[in-house]
Amino acid sequence: MRKNAHPHSGRAFTERRWILPFFASLLISLTLFLATLFGIFSSPSDGDPLSLDFISFSPMEDSSDYFVESDLKISFDQAGRSNMEAPRIAYLISGTKGDTQRMRRTLQAVYHPRNQYILHLDLEAPPRERIELTTTIKSDPTFREVKNVRVMEQSNLVTYKGPxxxxCTLQAVAIMLRESIDWDWFVNLSASDYPLVTQDDLLHVFANLSRDLNFIEHTPIAGWKLNQRAKPIIIDPGLYLSKKSDIFLTTQRRSLPTSFKLFTGNLQLSIFSIACVHISL
Structure with a gap:
C-alpha cells in the first residue's frame, strides 16, 4: 500500500515548510522597524520630540557683503540709476519735391514727446506742398499741444553731396538752438529714412550714455585722398541757381590748408544710421 501512495504528497508538505519561517522573519523585521522609527522621533527619557538638523539648500550668502568695496559699489550703482534720465534728441527731416507724404510718415515713425523736430522742404518743392506740410503739422492735436514740431520757413535749394x-543742416541746428537748448543729440534724416527700432527703445539705450559723446563718422584724409578729395574745387549750383542740378568740378586745383586738418566722413550720425533703413518708393 505504501508503494501505491501518491508521489506528490511528500513534496507538497516539504514546500509548505518555508511559510512559518517567512512569517516569523516578517514579524521580527516589522517590529524592529517600528521600534527604530519611534526611537528616532521620541526621546527615551521624557518622550519630547528631538530637534532634527536639516541641511539647508538655500543659496549661501555672497561673501562680497562682508567687504566695504561692495557697499561702495552698491551705493554708486544706486546713485547712477537714480540720476539716469532719458535723453532728448533733435531731428532734422529733409525732403524735396513729392516728399511731403514720406516726410509725414518718417515724422510719425520717429516721434516722441521728449524730442524736438524740424522739417525742411527744399526750394524745388512747389508752394502747394509746403503749405500742405505746414497745415498738416499745425492741425495735428498732438503736435499742437506738445509744440515740439516746426517747419523751416526759409526753403533752400539743396544739392546732394554739395555745400x-x-x-541747410547747420541752419537747422541754429534754429533748434534758438528755439530750445533742451536736447542732447542732433540727427539728420531724409524723407526716405525709416526707423528699425522704436523711440522708447532708442531713448532707453542712450540713457546709459554720457551726453558728451558724439557719433560722427570721420577719418583723416591722407595718401591718394589728398589729391582726389582735398585739392579739387567743387561748384554747387544750388548756391546761385534756382533749379537743382548736380555738383561739378573745375579744372583748377587748390593747395592744401596748413592751419587745420581735413577729414572725410558721413553726413549722418553713424550710430543712428544703424537704427534706420533707407526706403526708396
Missing part, C-alpha cells in the same frame, strides 16, 4: 546740404 548747400551742409549749410
Amino acid at each position: 548747400t546740404m551742409i549749410a
